[in-house]
Amino acid sequence: MIIAANIRKIKQQIPKHVQLVAVSKTKPVELLMEAYHAGQRAFGENRVQELLTKQPLMPDDVEWHLIGHLQTNKVKYIAPFIHLIQSVDSLKLLETINKVGEKNKRVINVLIQVFIAKEETKFGLNEDELHELLVFCLNKPMQHICICGLMGIATNTEDKLEIIKEFNYLKGIFDNLKSNKKYEHILSSNHFNLLSMGMSSDYDEAINSGSNIVRVGSAIFGNR
Numbered sequence: 001m002i003i004a005a006n007i008r009k010i011k012q013q014i015p016k017h018v019q020l021v022a023v024s025k026t027k028p029v030e031l032l033m034e035a036y037h038a039g040q041r042a043f044g045e046n047r048v049q050e051l052l053t054k055q056p057l058m059p060d061d062v063e064w065h066l067i068g069h070l071q072t073n074k075v076k077y078i079a080p081f082i083h084l085i086q087s088v089d090s091l092k093l094l095e096t097i098n099k100v101g102e103k104n105k106r107v108i109n110v111l112i113q114v115f116i117a118k119e120e121t122k123f124g125l126n127e128d129e130l131h132e133l134l135v136f137c138l139n140k141p142m143q144h145i146c147i148c149g150l151m152g153i154a155t156n157t158e159d160k161l162e163i164i165k166e167f168n169y170l171k172g173i174f175d176n177l178k179s180n181k182k183y184e185h186i187l188s189s190n191h192f193n194l195l196s197m198g199m200s201s202d203y204d205e206a207i208n209s210g211s212n213i214v215r216v217g218s219a220i221f222g223n224r
């Protein structure tokens, strides 16, 4: 009941064009089903094993998002069904996803995770590494991945100005890539459209900075 109310409340707060991904990590399938019955279809998990446990227990029309660090040897387990891998943080991982996508006869949607926080612990590429990765893709087109956008996690801080600065920084990179003629062929504007920023504590700021996917866990399911 409370989960449905939480989802309704968040959906009222966010504009129509912003997609809400319900981050269900550590939560049991019964609670995910509560969200499902409230109309929620996009769910985010950060661990492959947990995703693989829950996926067969949930209805087929759930869109699964992987939002945590992914090891190359685990790509094959999620490749048949994953809707969006939001956390691609290396060229090696991108190449693996492409290869496994080919085996599965699928084009797998990915976001490149960009490091925007002040913390040392967060995964993601810096701006130079992002360009290196894209230049590599220019020279070796990968037919079984779609680079649909960027994802970033802001610093875990009370300092809203810092958070907004980080979101604006990522929005700047995103806009830059979108309008960069050099990358036209791999980031054709039809596909490169997703900017995933914002969690329970900062999705308002993220949306104001241009996010169009928010990944919300505790504000829906309660504290972990």
Ligand SMILES: *Cc1c(COP(=O)(O)O)cnc(C)c1O
Residues within 6 Å of the ligand: 023, 025, 046, 067, 068, 153, 198, 199, 200, 201, 215, 216, 217, 218, 219
């Ligand atoms: C856990 C997690 C979230 C959701 O965090 P909440 O603060 O519970 O909303 C969002 N994004 C990523 C990458 C996460 O790991």
